[in-house]
Amino acid sequence: MTSQAAQAAQAADGPETVAAARRSKITPAREREFFDAVLEQIRACGYDSVTMEGVAASTRCSKSTLYRQWKTKPQFVAAALRASREVRFAGIDTGSLAEDLRRAALAAGDWSGKDTRLLQALGHAVTQDPELQQALRETLVDPEIAALQEMIRRGVERGEVRADHPALEYVPAMMFGVLRVRPVLCGRYADSDYLLRFVEAAVLPALGLT
Structure with a gap:
C-alpha cells in the first residue's frame, strides 16, 4: 500500500478507530499492572505526589505509553478506579436486616484500611476534577x-x-x-470488630432493631 493510500485508509477509519488500535497494544494484564501501581502509589504517597512519570518508572514502561493511553493523570486514575470496582456488600442476604448489617460491618472491616486510605488520599483532588469525582463515586460509594x-x-x-x-x-x-472518621479520632482504621460494635451500639438501636 502506498503512503498516500495508507493515509487515506487511516483517515477513513477516523481518530476513534486509530486510538482504539493504539490502546489495543496494551494487554489487559499489563493494564491491570498500571492501574494497581497508580492506586497503590496514591495510597502510599498521596494523589499530588504521584506522577505519570513515577508510575511509568515503577512499571518499567515509557511515560509516552501512559500519556497516549490516558492523556492526563486524572483520566488515568479515573480509569484505574473504574477497573478496580468491587461491591463488597453485594450478595449479603441473611433473611434479617439486623444480621445483614452485621455482615456488612464485617465485610467493611476487611477492606476499610485500604479503601479509606484511598478515599483520604483523593479527598482534595476529587473536588477539583468532576471525572475523578464521578469515578470515585461509581467505584467506592454508589455500589455500596x-x-x-x-x-x-x-x-x-x-x-x-x-x-x-x-x-x-x-x-x-x-x-x-x-x-x-475513626482514623481522625483515634489514629486507627475501623476494623471488623470496631464496626460490628458500632452497628450493635448505634445503627441497630437507631432502627429499633436488636
Missing part, C-alpha cells in the same frame, strides 16, 4: 449504598422496620461516616 438500600428494602418488606422510619436514610451515612 445501593447494596445497603437493597438490604433495607428487604427489611421493610419483611416488616422488620417501617418504610417511613426516620433513621433509614441515614444508614449509609452512618456506615461510611464511621469508616472515614
